[in-house]
Amino acid sequence: MAHGAHGSVLVVNSGSSSIKYQLVDPVGGGAIASGLVERIGESEGLVKHTYAGNTTTRTDAVPDHGAGLRAVLALFDEVGPDLAEAHVVAVGHRVVQGGSVFGSPVIVDDDVVAQIDALAPLAPLHTPPNLTGIQVARELLPDVPHVVVFDTAFFRTLPEAAATYAIDRAVAKAHDVRRYGFHGTSHQYVSGKVARVLGRKLEDLNQIVLHLGNGASASAVRGGVAVETSMGMTPLEGLVMGTRSGDVDPAVLIHLQRNAGMSVDDIDDLLNRRSGLKGLAGENDFRELHKLVEAGDEDAILALDVYVHRLRKYIGAYHAVLGRVDVIVFTAGVGENDDIVRARALEGLEAMGIAVDLERNAGRKKEPTIISPDWASTLVMVVPTNEELAIARQAVATVEAAGYEGTSDESDPAPAAAGHA
Numbered sequence: 001m002a003h004g005a006h007g008s009v010l011v012v013n014s015g016s017s018s019i020k021y022q023l024v025d026p027v028g029g030g031a032i033a034s035g036l037v038e039r040i041g042e043s044e045g046l047v048k049h050t051y052a053g054n055t056t057t058r059t060d061a062v063p064d065h066g067a068g069l070r071a072v073l074a075l076f077d078e079v080g081p082d083l084a085e086a087h088v089v090a091v092g093h094r095v096v097q098g099g100s101v102f103g104s105p106v107i108v109d110d111d112v113v114a115q116i117d118a119l120a121p122l123a124p125l126h127t128p129p130n131l132t133g134i135q136v137a138r139e140l141l142p143d144v145p146h147v148v149v150f151d152t153a154f155f156r157t158l159p160e161a162a163a164t165y166a167i168d169r170a171v172a173k174a175h176d177v178r179r180y181g182f183h184g185t186s187h188q189y190v191s192g193k194v195a196r197v198l199g200r201k202l203e204d205l206n207q208i209v210l211h212l213g214n215g216a217s218a219s220a221v222r223g224g225v226a227v228e229t230s231m232g233m234t235p236l237e238g239l240v241m242g243t244r245s246g247d248v249d250p251a252v253l254i255h256l257q258r259n260a261g262m263s264v265d266d267i268d269d270l271l272n273r274r275s276g277l278k279g280l281a282g283e284n285d286f287r288e289l290h291k292l293v294e295a296g297d298e299d300a301i302l303a304l305d306v307y308v309h310r311l312r313k314y315i316g317a318y319h320a321v322l323g324r325v326d327v328i329v330f331t332a333g334v335g336e337n338d339d340i341v342r343a344r345a346l347e348g349l350e351a352m353g354i355a356v357d358l359e360r361n362a363g364r365k366k367e368p369t370i371i372s373p374d375w376a377s378t379l380v381m382v383v384p385t386n387e388e389l390a391i392a393r394q395a396v397a398t399v400e401a402a403g404y405e406g407t408s409d410e411s412d413p414a415p416a417a418a419g420h421a
């Protein structure tokens with residue numbers, strides 16, 4: 001296996017009761033090993049570690065994140081790969097909220113930790129577990145540089161007109177209320193990948209990127225620079241999602257508080273966990289939703305209609321933002337796998353030079369694929385996202401720029417030939 005030759009990156013994504021990790025070969029792009037720790041703090045934990053095609057599972061209690069990461073390192077020791085041999089050049093941490101402070105990845109030190117901590121009020125559910133993961137990883141792996149990659153960083157370039165909410169400026173400023181955008185690592189990776197696959201310069205391409213997973217967001221990217229995105233101060237704004245509402249009239253919240261006796265926490269729960277496809281149809285997985293639609297379930301039919309309608313509104317809006325659109329690209333669980341959503345999102349737009357070829361579109365896409373017909377002036381593509389690889393490559397670039405020993409090879413291998421699949 002080639003990973004020993006040029007080093008690897010351990011990518012860590014630490015949530016409130018879970019840790020997901022992947023040991024990534026940043027040059028070849030593959031995952032050398034991967035796994036997750038779940039049910040941290042519960043009486044029975046779950047640790048799953050996959051290496052060389054075998055998954056090892058442990059169900060001992062994992063009292064806290066430190067114990068979780070120690071269990072992971074023990075599994076690396078026991079079943080491999082040997083982390084010393086894998087030559088870990090950096091640990092890359094995903095952090096959700098970088099606020100107005102962080103526009104690029106940074107090497108962790110105590111100051112950086114304090115700055116991230118100060119941003120916690122903007123992402124109170126995500127930031128504390130992100131930081132806990134960073135701190136325990138620094139203690140357990142003290143000899144490698146730790147790099148933080150922010151979900152918001154790609155959107156630090158949003159023009160003020162796109163980032164500003166039209167509310168009292170003093171209130172907004174006092175409480176850091178502005179649009180930050182999320183899923184940035186994915187939007188950046190996918191838009192860059194499009195250019196490489198097409199053999200075009202990123203600077204020459206205007207793209208609309210549709211990251212449709214359980215969470216979903218759209219972005220407008222002009223020449224590699226993000227100029228608009230659908231998520232706002234939090235990942236709740238914008239598209240209809242699995243369990244999140246996306247856009248609603250803010251006065252709905254006032255109404256529910258005044259007239260339905262709902263507390264702030266009730267409304268938080270409503271909009272984040274009891275809305276979106278789940279709220280409309282009782283089901284947030286598209287595979288199940290389509291079955292309900294086929295069976296004639298009216299709630300499911302409406303849910304799909306609302307989802308597609310919102311998506312089309314954003315595509316139209318981003319057309320106006322960009323003026324000219326060269327590529328529309330679908331990614332993440334729904335975008336990569338759901339040909340029905342892709343076809344419906346772009347139906348009837350032939351007059352705009354946009355269409356989906358139903359044969360090219362059919363089925364799940366594991367590789368970058370063009371799904372528009374040859375005559376269309378806008379290319380429509382599916383490009384699988386890979387946030388772990390993107391974090392690994394950014395971590396390597398960051399430690400190399402800081403003068404650490406990094407990987408010596410090209411970190412961006414030639415893409416597979418473009419073509420109509």
Ligand code: ADP
Binds near residue numbers: 215286332
């Ligand atoms: P997350 O936001 O949790 O990272 P993913 O990007 O993994 O989400 O997307 C998960 C969603 O992708 C599922 O909820 C489901 O709706 C959708 N999905 C996954 N596989 C398929 C499939 N084969 N067909 C249609 N939709 C799929």
